[in-house]
Amino acid sequence: MVLTASTEQLRAEYPLCGLLVCASCDLPLSPLASADGERCYQSPCGCRLRPVDASTVERVTYEALARRGLVRRQDIPRSGWATLFVRAVAAVRVGAVPDELMFAWQT
Numbered sequence: 799m800v801l802t803a804s805t806e807q808l809r810a811e812y813p814l815c816g817l818l819v820c821a822s823c824d825l826p827l828s829p830l831a832s833a834d835g836e837r838c839y840q841s842p843c844g845c846r847l848r849p850v851d852a853s854t855v856e857r858v859t860y861e862a863l864a865r866r867g868l869v870r871r872q873d874i875p876r877s878g879w880a881t882l883f884v885r886a887v888a889a890v891r892v893g894a895v896p897d898e899l900m901f902a903w904q905t
């Protein structure tokens with residue numbers, strides 16, 4: 799996939815952009831800033847009623863990478879997560895709750 803500048807900017811702010819998909823129907827979730835400024839991912843399908851909290855799914859993903867030994871140094875700042883995630887993860891499927899994630903790893 800060729801990333802445009804705007805896509806890279808979006809991915810810097812939403813590191814799971816393009817990777818996060820609905821576990822029920824496989825549709826990708828879209829980045830969304832809620833009315834009160836919280837970062838979220840929203841599914842276009844009707845599988846869940848509320849947007850997924852971005853910080854939660856990103857932290858759970860980061861911790862899953864760390865458990866697999868894919869985080870080579872401690873405390874990679876959030877600004878580096880987009881690169882980290884796209885190298886390690888093919889897709890993240892999110893279930894009914896934000897911390898119920900299934901990972902498809904890059905091979």
Ligand SMILES: [Zn+2]
Pocket residue numbers: 820821822823824825841843844845846
């Ligand atoms: Zn769905």
